[in-house]
Structure formats: C-alpha cells, structure tokens
Amino acid sequence: MLDNISISNIMNSLVPISRFNKGEANKIFEELRETGFKIVLKNNSPACILLTPEAYDQMLETIENYRLFIEAEKRMSSATAEDFIAADKAMQELGINDADLEDTDVELE
Template sequence: MLNPNFISGAINSLVPISRFNKGEANKIFEEVRESGFKIVLKNNIPTCVLLTPEAYEQMLETMENYRLLVEAENRLENAKGADFVPSEQAMQELGISEAELKEVEVELE
C-alpha cells in the first residue's frame, strides 16, 4: 500500500500552469523554496520541474557521482594485472618520497 504522506506530497507538488497566468508566480516560487521543487502541469501533463538552486546543485552532484561510479566499475571490470602499478613504483616514477607524503594534509569530503 502507498504511504499516505507520499501521495499527499506528490499531490502538493503539482502546480497548474494557470496559477502563473493568474499572477501567482511569487507565491509558487515561495512554495518551491519551502518544498524544494514543484511540477508544473499544462493540460494536466507534467511540463517542467521547478527546483531550488540547492536541489538542482545536489541533483547535478548526484548525477556526476553516479557517472564516476559507473566509470570506476567499468574500469575495474575490464582491468588486467598489467594495468596496476605498485605504489612504490609510482612514487619512484613521480619522484615522491614517503616523508613528503607524511607532510601533506588531506581533507576528504
């Protein structure tokens, strides 16, 4: 059975385009700021989605992270033993010492 909160949220996210024609754009934009998004209907068909800038940025970041995940999985799936280099060899080729690595501060997100 569908969650009643989900159904209520979905219904509340719908905005008929006629509300824009009635001069309610500012009110709709405030609703978008409060809820994060609205789906605009034209002739009862979803026409566009209004998002807050934060929701849009989050969506783009999620899509980029997914693209990178797929790329990494494909690389691992197609990798051969010869594709890998021991860290000691890579550090030597790049001229990096163990002491230099210990001095570097790394911040992970």
C-alpha cells in the same frame, strides 16, 4: 532538500499552470524555496519541473558521480593485474617519499 521525496511531497508539489495566470508566481516561488521542486501541470499533465538552484546543482552532481561510477566499473571490469602499479613503486617513480606526505591533507569526495 530533495532527499525526502515521498508521494505526499510530490502531491503537494503539483501546481496548476492557472496559478501562474492568476498572478501567484511569487507565492509559488516561495513554496519552491521550501520544498526544492514544483511540478507544473498543464491540462492535468506535467508540463515542467521547477527546481531551486541548489536542487539543480545537487541533481547535476549526482548525475556526474553516477557517470564516473559507471566509468570506473567499466575500467575495473576490463583491468588486468598488469594495469596496476604498487604504491611504493609509483612513489619512487614520482620522486615522492613518506616524509613528503606527512603534512599533506587529502580530501576524497
């Protein structure tokens, strides 16, 4: 929903706060469902951003993924060869063999 943000979309998403005062909240919320976000203007300055719950969840997930990426980058930049363990050694220590993994589905995000 927020994937195609352009200047045109942003301009069409500007909503003067006076529209709320005129009883147009339902219409604004319908528009919000279509666009994913609205920028509410008060005295021609952004006062708040309205987001759909889906757009908000997407934003939070993106922030969390970025935070995890930064953490992984930090760890990798300070890692040494001694910090790593071979997969076969890890499996041996955990008592896992290839047969145990054959019918296992793994989903990576």
